Amino acid sequence: MSAARRPADREHCVDKPAESGRVAEAAKLEPFQHSAALSLGVELELQLVNTHDYDLAPYSDEMLRLMAGHKLPGAVVPEMTSSMIEISTGVCQSTAQVQEELSAIRDALVKSADKLNIAVVGGGTHPYQQWHERRIYDKPRFRELSALYGYLSKQFTIFGQHVHVGCPDADSALLMLHRMSRYIPHFIALSASSPFVQGQDTQFDSARLNSVFAFPMSGRAPFTLRWSEFEHFFAKTTRTGVVRSMKDFYWDIRPKPEYGTIEIRVFDTPLTVRRAVALAAFVQCLAAWFLHDQPFVPEEDDYMVYTYNRFQACRFGLEAVYVEPTTGEHLPLREHILSTLDRLAVHARPLGATKQLQYLAEDVENATNDACWLRDRHARERLLAEVVRQAAHRFRSE
Template identity: 40%
Template sequence: MSLPPFKSGSLLTMGIELELMLLDPQDYTMAPAALTLLDLMRVRQDTRFVFCPEITQGMVEFNSAVHPRWHSLRDELTGMRGFLGALAAECGILIAGGGTHALQDWKDREVFPAERYEWLGEKFGYLSKKFTIFGMHVHIGAGDAETAIALIRAVTPWVPLLIALSAASPYQEGVDTGFACSRLHSLTPFPYAGAMPDFADWGECERYINGLIELGIVGSIKDFYWDVRPKPEFGTIEFRIFDTPLSVDLAADMAGLVQVLCAAMLDSQPLTALHDSYPYNRFQACRYGLAGEMVNPYTGERQSFVDAAEALLKQLEPYARELDATAVLQRMRQRLHDDMLSDVMRNIVAEADGDLKRLLAWQAQCFGAGEILLPGTTKVAAASPV
């Protein structure tokens, strides 16, 4: 089955997919409760919010509506949080964000009984269960197919910086991985992961994908795990690099930042990269978060992620004003000077003498409260609405 036609639509609209973990409140293990939770939603017949299963039963995915601005997305996410929290309480479970479950063992995961997920289980074996990770996918309206390809090319150099800003997955299988974002490395073994090839135009992209479909190597665009990929049936480009934010306010901020970045890139002159620094920059972001560095692919200049982010946020200011997102940039700028979320998570574990259950309890508390709570004192500034 070949790619569908690219759906023409509005530029710079936004929507998100949010993968959330289901926790047992007794021991904070993953609760295989997706079927129960989704069945309860069907019984309620509440059509305000759209949820669907994910590959294993300890997670569900929320799909937002299409929004023109970040604040209407935040309003929907706030309503969703209350709705989901009440249903989860009826099911005897908790909901949490974050990119990984610190204690989960892939051998214990149960694949959700749906045709695609069972097919993935057969195709990828144990990797399909290790795919129980949690991300936020941000969709931005591209207008048309050619704009989508040009926009992906323009935003790609900044993707590692977005990874560094959102990194919140330092633990896997009971171990501190040493990475700020370990989630993305769970995708590395899959075919067609990482950066999308630098296609000249939509026609080249379409021929590439359709050729692999015809060979039976892939079934659809879903089998490409590129960091940013076109989504022709939606008329969007899809950013797949964010760890699930710990609060819905932070999720709205991250999506708002992506929208502003895309607006700026649409208005910029196309540049030709002189250096293939993307793999290095992506590794730095995953390994060190904002404490890492990046090499500018156009100039070869080496700078810290913090310095690169300060310069980028300054560049984005006029576009943020047009999109009513100045507050988003203010909070992102503050994040550059706060402790990284991965470090906050490590501090919580250290203060609990290595008890990872304390970390998972905190993650659930943050989602329930709608804000990132620093233990005992204040909030992470970037999570609080203005």
């Protein structure tokens, strides 16, 4: 994210920008790069917690120093606040490669955390952290965002999984983006792992996304099916000075021209690498279906039910109602997920993703996701710190 105006590097004060009174120079959209169709990249934002009371712990600098000693695929980088860390794969051609790379990074993270007497945890929110206690990571971009967004920056101590999928060209990327948008509720319900916020059960399966929606450039991408139209939209937007790059858009799905991908951003971080890989497999199989069968042409009217479907999935998870965009039919989201997984089976086989889709289908049939697991552990233990301890154990030893 960049700011619409350039604040001073202070957490609680935004200076008047030097360019006030002048229209900001419009940024240029990067050319859409070539990437292998259906290639994958996965990012996971993870929690760092102490092993005393299992609250968040500001140890990202120490973790980054220790992780620098490991020769690993992908990358490990800081995030907005110092109790977060982000890991990412390289460009992967299969979900087996995603599994291999994420597992290797996970194992190194666990070893490094053990040396610091802390733990690494998945999940979309920490169940009881207090946002005002968080520290903004000392990086110019994060300081700028903190100055612009105020308390929202610390409330952005939330944890998501992002999945990139390679597209043959720019126009195909936009077509895939809008086709993929019909499945945003599916992604949310399958990945939901953030029922608790500041010690309370929010009654949402994914409360994390409520924090994302607070940012001004969140939501959905504009309905354009030609890259030339998207370039025109980007030029108009940047001329206003509201945004300066694609990073300023917090859309649920956004194109990433520098990588030749689209990036799905609505997943909560799962509690296990296994589930993260299965979610990436679901995205890859959907993309294969779109490319090979061209199953439907997206329309702007699809978005009439978009916000409702997204809310249902955040609130009720797998028990949500799904409104089919074309017909307006109301049906259980679980049924639509299962029928979609069944339809994708023919594409999963050549991609080596059959087991991952079967794993997701079993959980859907049992009406369980990570939010259910967290609530179940809380019902048993009656102590959120114990829930976090068990979640940390699950992440390291699945």
